[in-house]
Amino acid sequence: MSYLSVEKLTKSFDGTPVLKELELEVKEGELFALLGPSGCGKTTTMRCVAGFEEPTAGTIRIGGKVVNGIPAHQRNCGMVFQSYALFPHMTVFDNVAYSLQVRQFYRQGLGKKWGVLARLLHPRLGKVSAEVERKVRDSLDLVELTHLADRLPGQLSGGQQQRVALARAVIMEPKLLLMDEPLSNLDKRLRHSMRRMIRDIQRKLGITTLFVTHDQEEAMSMADRIAILYEGRLMQVDVPTALYSRPANPFVADFVGSSNLLTGEVISREEHGSWIALGSGIRLFTSHPAERDIVDVLIRPESMLLRFPEEAEPGGNRLEGKVERGTYLGAKVRYDIRVGEQLFFVDYPYTRGEALLSDGDSVVLQVEPDRVVVL
Numbered sequence: 001m002s003y004l005s006v007e008k009l010t011k012s013f014d015g016t017p018v019l020k021e022l023e024l025e026v027k028e029g030e031l032f033a034l035l036g037p038s039g040c041g042k043t044t045t046m047r048c049v050a051g052f053e054e055p056t057a058g059t060i061r062i063g064g065k066v067v068n069g070i071p072a073h074q075r076n077c078g079m080v081f082q083s084y085a086l087f088p089h090m091t092v093f094d095n096v097a098y099s100l101q102v103r104q105f106y107r108q109g110l111g112k113k114w115g116v117l118a119r120l121l122h123p124r125l126g127k128v129s130a131e132v133e134r135k136v137r138d139s140l141d142l143v144e145l146t147h148l149a150d151r152l153p154g155q156l157s158g159g160q161q162q163r164v165a166l167a168r169a170v171i172m173e174p175k176l177l178l179m180d181e182p183l184s185n186l187d188k189r190l191r192h193s194m195r196r197m198i199r200d201i202q203r204k205l206g207i208t209t210l211f212v213t214h215d216q217e218e219a220m221s222m223a224d225r226i227a228i229l230y231e232g233r234l235m236q237v238d239v240p241t242a243l244y245s246r247p248a249n250p251f252v253a254d255f256v257g258s259s260n261l262l263t264g265e266v267i268s269r270e271e272h273g274s275w276i277a278l279g280s281g282i283r284l285f286t287s288h289p290a291e292r293d294i295v296d297v298l299i300r301p302e303s304m305l306l307r308f309p310e311e312a313e314p315g316g317n318r319l320e321g322k323v324e325r326g327t328y329l330g331a332k333v334r335y336d337i338r339v340g341e342q343l344f345f346v347d348y349p350y351t352r353g354e355a356l357l358s359d360g361d362s363v364v365l366q367v368e369p370d371r372v373v374v375l
């Protein structure tokens with residue numbers, strides 16, 4: 001069942017549309033990533049969902065209820081931003097307690113107006129209730145920061161500050177968590193451990209989460225499903241493995257992972273597939289349906305086997321080429337292989353410390369028909 005649904009969402013700034021009839025369905029409890037290049041409209045989508053922007057057209061439903069026109073603070077969304085947005089003069093404890101205290105004061109009514117104002121400026125001026133204290137401790141436990149409760153944000157690393165921001169969001173028990181590039185300010189190692197922490201907490205609490213990122217690896221490693229956006233339009237929504245193996249179009253193929261993308265002409269159709277001519281005399285057999293005559297073809301770099309000519313098996317898709325360059329990347333070597341006019345990128349696992357192929361070596365590329373993907 002969808003917890004968040006976005007129907008025909010259009011948003012224009014000064015008459016220029018930046019979101020164009022966007023459709024999204026986020027299921028209850030899933031971590032759903034919005035992925036796309038800079039400027040494609042990810043943040044604008046999130047801001048419309050949060051209630052910081054009013055859509056130009058379209059409907060947004062949260063928990064089955066239309067929220068167009070409902071102010072942000074009534075949408076029960078938790079937010080985590082790239083910039084952490086912590087109060088610098090408050091301790092970690094107070095930052096996490098803040099929203100909860102404000103909510104409690106409001107529930108107590110306006111009779112304590114001056115007390116509320118004083119506490120807004122510094123929530124620990126007054127006594128923190130046992131319930132707030134317990135909830136803050138629980139949230140800090142969740143992000144493993146209990147021992148830093150009395151520090152100020154300026155005394156924390158970026159990763160720790162982001163964990164405070166996460167604790168501050170989840171303490172409100174939101175039904176929907178919105179995260180806008182939460183890991184983009186962190187270095188690579190920290191990003192990896194934060195991915196795991198966010199994923200674990202999201203699963204443990206079962207919070208429906210919309211996660212904005214421009215980093216495909218981040219989206220692939222964290223999300224249950226991913227929506228790919230380009231110039232304000234939805235390109236594809238699917239689980240990470242399907243986006244990688246069955247991209248809907250060349251944009252998605254290129255954005256998710258690295259690719260050999262070629263344009264070819266279908267020259268014959270047979271019972272189990274089609275022959276495609278790709279220029280430079282290259283002909284490949286694909287087992288994927290090829291309905292149009294001119295098609296885009298995707299071959300992932302790891303889908304091609306690299307053999308010396310004498311080791312290559314006969315038959316199948318077989319291309320003779322020459323090594324133009326080898327780039328050592330740790331667990332693999334990326335080879336640029338020239339076949340006529342066409343350059344193919346081929347990834348070869350590097351496990352046993354073997355010698356690299358030399359530039360100019362003759363090789364044979366072999367690829368199974370089901371790895372020649374027609375888009």
Ligand code: ATP
Pocket residue numbers: 013014018036037038039040041042043044045214
């Ligand atoms: P990034 O990853 O760089 O943050 P994004 O995918 O999140 O990009 P948005 O921030 O949603 O993209 O912006 C989409 C487009 O809308 C951009 O061209 C941006 O300049 C434009 N835009 C966003 N907010 C406004 C605004 N308040 N006024 C005018 N144009 C805006």
